[in-house]
Amino acid sequence: MSPEIAGENIPADWLAEFEAAARRPLALRMKYAFIRTYKPVLDDAGYRSFNTMEDYRRWCQENLPSWLGYDRV
Amino acid sequence: MTAFEYRQAEEIRDAFRTHGVHYLFIGKSGAILLGYPDTTQDADLYVAKEPANGEAVVAALRELGFSLTSEQAAEIVRGKDFVQLKNGPFDLDLVFAPDGIERFEDAYKRHVDVDGFPVCHIDDIIASKQASGRAKDRESLPRLRAFREYWMLHHRK
Numbered sequence: 001m002s003p004e005i006a007g008e009n010i011p012a013d014w015l016a017e018f019e020a021a022a023r024r025p026l027a028l029r030m031k032y033a034f035i036r037t038y039k040p041v042l043d044d045a046g047y048r049s050f051n052t053m054e055d056y057r058r059w060c061q062e063n064l065p066s067w068l069g070y071d072r073v
Numbered sequence: 074m075t076a077f078e079y080r081q082a083e084e085i086r087d088a089f090r091t092h093g094v095h096y097l098f099i100g101k102s103g104a105i106l107l108g109y110p111d112t113t114q115d116a117d118l119y120v121a122k123e124p125a126n127g128e129a130v131v132a133a134l135r136e137l138g139f140s141l142t143s144e145q146a147a148e149i150v151r152g153k154d155f156v157q158l159k160n161g162p163f164d165l166d167l168v169f170a171p172d173g174i175e176r177f178e179d180a181y182k183r184h185v186d187v188d189g190f191p192v193c194h195i196d197d198i199i200a201s202k203q204a205s206g207r208a209k210d211r212e213s214l215p216r217l218r219a220f221r222e223y224w225m226l227h228h229r230k
Contacts, residue, residue, distance in 0.1 A: 049156045
């Protein structure tokens with residue numbers, strides 16, 4: 001598919017990635033997509049629950065290293 | 074623990090179907106099911122917040138091998154807004170009230186079926202990431218919106 005058909009607002013490199021992904025079967029897409037790295041604090045408990053999403057966002061803000069990207073901006 | 078695998082997604086799908094759980098894949102794992110090329114660590118499930126559905130979720134999770142105490146099971150049945158599970162064969166986030174989406178029923182009407190996996194519409198995935206206000210979500214939005222444009226061109230009904 002040419003870029004003008006796919007949408008002129010999509011950068012060419014992203015379009016190439018979307019089209020490459022579309023050619024892969026779902027199982028292979030998922031194999032490439034899911035990775036495993038240790039996330040400090042977040043991975044240190046087997047179970048956590050929060051009454052509200054606001055509670056969860058606040059907990060992330062107050063407890064997780066900012067480089068993990070969970071801070072609100 | 075190893076990375077989440079396609080086989081495990083199938084196990085979720087099959088166990089949740091067996092127990093009649095009302096749920097949708099959401100977040101980046103949902104986008105990946107739709108075809109979005111990116112990486113993530115765990116699966117995010119948007120679960121309908123109803124006691125009967127919570128009981129079905131607990132039964133399905135136990136069948137999948139998650140170790141839930143009776144107190145934890147009770148919390149899931151009551152429907153906390155967010156539950157993070159790292160006490161099973163893979164990591165799973167249960168989201169009962171995602172930011173940016175008003176009602177499960179509305180999201181379900183818009184959902185997409187991908188090989189039997191019920192997945193939130195790309196617009197709902199973007200809405201929830203936009204509403205979360207998190208740095209990592211904010212950074213991912215331009216590429217996700219570009220994917221939406223691509224996806225809509227190919228999947229418009």
